[in-house]
Amino acid sequence: MGEYDCLVAARGYGTRFNLGMPKSLIDVDEVPLLRLQLKQLNEAGFRRIFVANNNKAWSSKIKRETDRFSDVVLVEDDGFQSTLLLCRSLAADLTEQFLFT
Numbered sequence: 001m002g003e004y005d006c007l008v009a010a011r012g013y014g015t016r017f018n019l020g021m022p023k024s025l026i027d028v029d030e031v032p033l034l035r036l037q038l039k040q041l042n043e044a045g046f047r048r049i050f051v052a053n054n055n056k057a058w059s060s061k062i063k064r065e066t067d068r069f070s071d072v073v074l075v076e077d078d079g080f081q082s083t084l085l086l087c088r089s090l091a092a093d094l095t096e097q098f099l100f101t
Helices: 033-044 056-066 083-090
Strands: 005-010 048-053 072-076 098-100
Touching: 005 033, 005 083, 033 048, 033 056, 048 056, 056 072
Parallel strands: 005 048, 005 098, 048 072
Antiparallel strands: none
16 A cells, blocks of 8 residues: 555534544544544554544544654645535645545
């Protein structure tokens, strides 16, 4: 997987869960879901992992999770109306073959 990039859309506000936090920060066995996902992607050997966040209120906590991994790039994307537009804007940075989660 070393030649692949990955884009993680940590953009959900989690309103249907009614927990007052984004889905990516919901704990699974006391560990945020985003950390579990990044750990698995890192272990799979992706070249770079981009995490798209559009939630300014939780940016510092999401940044704290992404900072745990050296090959993770946090993208603050509050100006994009859709994840597809975000992918298009990152096209120059992503390898030709990338995984979108």
